[in-house]
Amino acid sequence: MKEIIAVVRMNKVSATKRALIQAGAAGFTATKVMGRGRLVEDKAVIAERRVTLLALSRKKDQDTEKLLTEFLDGTRLFPRRLFNILAHDQDVPGIVEAIIEANRTEYGVGDGKIFVLPVTDAVRVRTKETGDAAI
Template sequence: MKEIMAVIRMNKMNQTKKALADAGIPAFVAREGYGRGKGLVNQAVLDGAAAGNEEAIALLGTKGRLYPKRIISIVVPDDQVKEAVDALISVNKTGQAGDGKIFVMPVSDSVRVRTGEAGEAAIV
């Protein structure tokens, strides 16, 4: 089993839900988050702004902002990872900075609370 964690744009949530459902992956957890990519910030400007330098604060503008994102967590059997990742990419890729990130991590076990089923039986 794998957990797929995706950080996506807020305005892509409905398209993402549909793409995952169409790929046979209707179950996931989503939450709000805030973040920014590494390419949006000049560390020297951030350091200057933190030190109270007014020029650095003016240069910072909106580049130091944290942008609202959605964080999606999906647990799937190993054989569904590619389908899930492809579905996420298909609707979230615009070619612009801020499209998001996808992380794939191992899951050692899962248990369905209602029935006590364990392993892949708990997620399918």
């Protein structure tokens, strides 16, 4: 029995839910979280991202520039969705692959993270079933 923890972009929540259902996940929990990943150190990627984000912005003022700078230099946290999925060991590879396919983008950064952890036990409250039967 394993727990799969996936951190995904907010705009990928619906795609992730569909992927989890299609992959046969027994159930999952999704939580709004704030965070950030490893900073991109390639100056060319950062410069390109700055131009793209500024072009998308309707306002071209100091507040926008400040938000953009904080986003790119790592001082700003931004919203993500955290999925927790309990799965039988044999289902883990399919679920992980489904999450990857639903969340991979052409951006090359910020597509999320997946962690797989062992679970020692689970208990279904209604029936008191334990272990794999509780999933």
